[in-house]
Amino acid sequence: EPEVTQTPSHQVTQMGQEVILRCVPISNHLYFYWYRQILGQKVEFLVSFYNNEISEKSEIFDDQFSVERPDGSNFTLKIRSTKLEDSAMYFCASSVSGGAKNIQYFGAGTRLSVL
């Protein structure tokens, strides 16, 4: 069964460093998302991406964050200058459709630890 893959599974970085989290969405999906989950808390929306542009972003997704679809298969989340509070599990998701048929398939996540 097709799945969303994320790399790396665990990323450790020093505060102030840049990190890039990588995702390969399911191949025929057109909508892409990033969510994060701080340990013990709920899953929170960061950003959605469609047709090579951001379609919605949350207040969390400030100027330190950016997303890119550099080629036909990868979807990346960059954090320019990491802070301690960026430590979380980051999930990539993709869906075939939007609206009321919006079933999102999630990857296994990247655990980001900022020291």
Added chain:
Amino acid sequence: SQKIEQNSEALNIQEGKTATLTCNYTNYSPAYLQWYRQDPGRGPVFLLLIRENEKEKRKERLKVTFDTTLKQSLFHITASQPADSATYLCALGALGGGNKLTFGTGTQLKVEL
């Protein structure tokens, strides 16, 4: 502000019984509601979607109801098994925008032998 509440305490039930999980929301008019399963250290896995004009949906041992007047969804697992032990998340979505899902905090279910 929008609020989505799920049973904060873990739910422990015996194998074979029906588990019922609750999702209540305020300050929101979702077009659809979804239920996901999350295992420790893993991403959410989609289970069921129900639209605002639907009252009930079923899939195998799973059933979800959606009452937009009460602003509540109930999620049932019948004939529960230890393998059903996980955290169950409800997620709400609106039409338009970027298809974002707003998740509840989740309810941890433990099915005991």
